[in-house]
Amino acid sequence: FKGRDGCRTPMVWDGNASNGGFSQAKPWLPVPAKHLSQAVNVQQGDETSLLEHYRRFLAFRRAHPALAKGDISFIESQGDTVAFTRRAGNEEIVCVFNLGAAPAKVDLGNRTL
Structure with a gap:
């Protein structure tokens, strides 16, 4: 990807869905295959995942x-x-x-x- 586009790839919600579950329409940028393993549905419930780390941090911030x-x-x-x-x-x-x-x-x- 040229420029900063590589930082702006679609959010991958579902590693098994078309376009990573981001949209049923064709997104501006493709969803790289290597991003599918980091989808929200893959990380959800995995206490060692980045998603769950951020959820714990945000809960801590809300509590304080x-x-x-x-x-x-x-x-x-x-x-x-x-x-x-x-x-x-x-x-x-x-x-x-x-x-x-x-x-x-x-x-x-x-x-x-």
Whole structure:
């Protein structure tokens, strides 16, 4: 695919359906055969799948309003790390992400985890 079209292939809902279940009409881009094994109906219920991972993450986010609507305060960090807190009401969540390949340490100060 030229340009960014490869990033915009149709969503594959059903690995056994025509056009991956995206549409009964011919889509602008074809559904690559290798995408059929990643269809929603294939991943659904598989706790190790990316689909179920995102569902758990979204449920966690809905259960913790601070993640969606809380105030954000960044924590000083070095290298490939990003750290911040989100606060809403009585809830405070500390988020620390290592975006690099090597293990990293982040000083969280006096925070109790």
